[in-house]
Amino acid sequence: MKAPVEPNADLIAIVQPLIPALRRYARALLRDRDDADDLVQDVLERAMTRWYQRHKVGSVRAWLFAILHNLAIDQLRRRMRHGASDPIENVPEVALSIPPDQEAAVRRGDILSLVSLLPEEQRSVLLLIGVEDLSYAEAAAVLDIPQGTVMSRLSRARERLRRMMDEAPGQSPALRIVK
Amino acid sequence: MTDAHVTEAELQAYVDGRLSESRQAVVASWLAAHPEEAARIETYRQQRDALRLALAPVVEEPLPPELDLHLRRHRRLGRWSARGMAVAASIALALVVGGGSGWMLRGLSAPTTAGTAALAREAAASYAVYANDADRPVEIAGSDQQMLDDWFSRRLSRPIKAPDLGPAGFRLIGGRLVATDFGPAGLYLYRDASGNRVALYVRPMRAQGNDRMTKRDVGLVRGWTWADDGLGFGMFGEMTDEQLHRTADMARAQFTSI
Structure with missing residues (x-):
């Protein structure tokens, strides 16, 4: 039986302002509001029970994003397991995203759908740096990879996205946003 | 300016606005001399802006109560149940109305x-x-x-x-x-x-x-x-x-x- 955990004032002051950003990252990865919020709730539980580990990944912000990222990846893989009979090892990384209709996404220039077509490792880097404004060093800590790898994944992600957008004929899809 | 010293990583950092002022200027003038690269970098910048804009509404949404640590502190809530909710929220509300403690009032000032x-x-x-x-x-x-x-x-x-x-x-x-x-x-x-x-x-x-x-x-x-x-x-x-x-x-x- 686990004792009920309550956040202390210190934790609230530091973590509460970061919750909207955590929701945003979770939403972008999972593309589902309820799943994303459930995941953030799990992150908050862990932050409370493991508050003493908060300096493990540099800043508290990076630590929270690291917890969230790892839980999100677990969940995406679980989805994949339930969605397909193939063992996870046989599934290409790109298929670990929710498979949207690629053609339709390209046609609409829907940036979120296009991003969800990126391999997970590129998508995370793109979101953590481009949206969440983590420093390159923080992103490296969150993903537990060298900073040079962060830079090359970022570069590949942006180029891949550009190519996908080029498939949409005669327009500037990057400027068209579907909310 | 010298071509040789502008790296791909620097171009990425340029997209993110994370170069030092001096390098920023070097990369900018390098891009001015390389229109194709400049177009590529501009596309990256647009992608970045579009992505931020598309996700911006999420942070504007009101926080669901189960993700609100201020409420959490007093309620010991797990997942919300429609049944338990009314009782729990009335306790939290009573605390707010009653004055609460210092940290709680901070959240109410805006x-x-x-x-x-x-x-x-x-x-x-x-x-x-x-x-x-x-x-x-x-x-x-x-x-x-x-x-x-x-x-x-x-x-x-x-x-x-x-x-x-x-x-x-x-x-x-x-x-x-x-x-x-x-x-x-x-x-x-x-x-x-x-x-x-x-x-x-x-x-x-x-x-x-x-x-x-x-x-x-x-x-x-x-x-x-x-x-x-x-x-x-x-x-x-x-x-x-x-x-x-x-x-x-x-x-x-x-x-x-x-």
Whole structure:
């Protein structure tokens, strides 16, 4: 039986302002509001029970994003397991995203759908740096990879996205946003 | 400027605006001399902006109560259940009203007038569309008030209960859910013996906190808005300001005592 955990004032002051950003990252990865919020709730539980580990990944912000990222990846893989009979090892990384209709996404220039077509490792880097404004060093800590790898994944992600957008004929899809 | 020293990593950092001022200038003039590369980098920048913009609404959404650590501290909530919610929230509300402790008051300091201005527009629009709909003004009738209250409570993640406006002569017709930019809102409709209708509109606000009772005129529809503990309200109709104010006060008193 686990004792009920309550956040202390210190934790609230530091973590509460970061919750909207955590929701945003979770939403972008999972593309589902309820799943994303459930995941953030799990992150908050862990932050409370493991508050003493908060300096493990540099800043508290990076630590929270690291917890969230790892839980999100677990969940995406679980989805994949339930969605397909193939063992996870046989599934290409790109298929670990929710498979949207690629053609339709390209046609609409829907940036979120296009991003969800990126391999997970590129998508995370793109979101953590481009949206969440983590420093390159923080992103490296969150993903537990060298900073040079962060830079090359970022570069590949942006180029891949550009190519996908080029498939949409005669327009500037990057400027068209579907909310 | 020298071509040789601009790396791909620097171009990425340029997209993110993370170069030092001096390198920023070097990369900018390098790009000026390499239009194809400049176009590529500009596309990256547009992608980045588009992605930020597409995800921006998420951080504007009101925080669901189960993710709000301020509430968490007093409630020991696990996942929300519709049943346990009313009791738990009333405890938290009592603490807020009672003064709470220092850290809790900090979260309540920001005024939310901007928020209730948006709410006023939504409430007036909902009133205009639904209150005079002869065929189907509500989705659930007042005779099923419990079902209606449960539905709103579930969708707004707060304990919601239609206030009794009987003392002002108004009877509950029923209610419906309304879609807004900020998520679902609840609309209760009431009528009196002579056919006057009023709408009570309620939805969670972006900011925790309270807002004073404010008079609103939105076209032919008039009303009052207020917010208590992160929940925003609008009482709208076509009666006099005084009559509307009285029903608004009546509703507010009942909500703060849930």
